[in-house]
Amino acid sequence: MQAALKLTPEMSVETKSKATAKKAVTHPNSWVFFDGEFGRYHDIKLGLMTHALHYGTGCFEGIRAYWNEKQEQLYLLQAPAHYERLRRSANVMRMTVPYSTEELVNLTVELLRRNQFKSDVYVRPLLYASSEEIGVRLHDLQHSFFIYATPFGKYVEVEAGIRCVVSSWRRVPDQSLPARAKITGSYAQSALAKSEAIESGFDEAIVLTVDGHVSEGSAENVFMLKDGVFVTPPVTDDILEGVTRTLLMSLIKDELGKPVVERSIDRTELYTCDELLLCGTGAQISPVVEVDRRPVGGGSVGEFTQELQSIYFGAVRGEVAKYKDWTIPVY
Ligand SMILES: Cc1ncc(COP(=O)(O)O)c(C=O)c1O
Secondary structure, three states, rough: OOOOOOOOOOOOOOOOOOOOOOOOOOOOOEEEEEOEEEEEHOOOOOOOOEEEHHOOEEEEOOOOOOOEEOOOOOEOHHHHHHHHHHHHHHHOOOOOOOHHHHHHHHHHHHHHHHHOOOOOOEEEEEEEEEEEEEEEOOOOHHHHEEEEEEEOOOOOOOOEEEEEEEEEEEOOOOOOOOOOOOOOHHHHHHHHHHHHHOOOOOOOOEOOOOOEEEEEEEOOOEEEOOOOOOEOOOOOOOOOOHHHHHHHHHHHHHHHOOEEEEOOEOOOOHHOOEEEEEEOOOEEEEEEEOOEEEEEEOOOOHHHHHHOOOOOOOOOOOOOOOHHHHHHHOO
């Protein structure tokens, strides 16, 4: 029998309706950082022929900052790790990030301060081919870089758990389009999987590799608990090497005292495991209670997943002394 779901402060904020993404909308007057300067969103103009718009030749990050109401403080989560991954993605795409990681973190803090956010925020840095010309390639192109930030709540609902379906779309293999690089063009594949899942009445897709192993969600990494061991697909199963995944691996070991194993996962292990969760910057920790119409574990949020959620949501809001170094205070 699963323990009853405890509502953490994070979880009590909104409704318990089923998972649908909250739309992050544009704020025309908000501050953005674009090609070396701070300016207003509505003053930025992109040409119709911008290379990346046509060919997906960009790479990006998604970073969260969490508002702590009691402390009146905004905590930027894992910014250096995200910017390091941006650098690696850029290298795959024959691009160079035009700032050091320290400079990027400082620019992000400055951007958040200028916008005076007092809510949870999503930060989107994007490096892209800005040449305005026809011709698909990576070399010999100009690049632009911006950082945009917007108030942002939950990407998927995390309270009652989500219902997943194994996608009919397969994950792009490393030999076709490297999933470990966060490339704008790759997200057409995630969009195919996500819309198929939502329009079929599920909350999220779980995508398999071409050889049929579990890879990840449309924008999340996967963990399952089976026989007392947490298992997550290895970085060689066409996943994005998630920042949240790394954080969870250490929480599982240090807080739950459970082993974490990186190994390939078969589809039917999703039906037979004890607990299942998706994790990511957007999705945070999302318990999965059903896959392909089969209940996972007891069909409700697992005990260890709940425990992870409660530690994670405290840590990201700067409330756990031991994990203070996960975040950077903005104000
Ligand atoms: C395809 C994909 N996998 C996994 C993740 C989770 O990565 P992270 O924890 O770094 O946000 C994301 C989110 O960006 C993603 O887009």
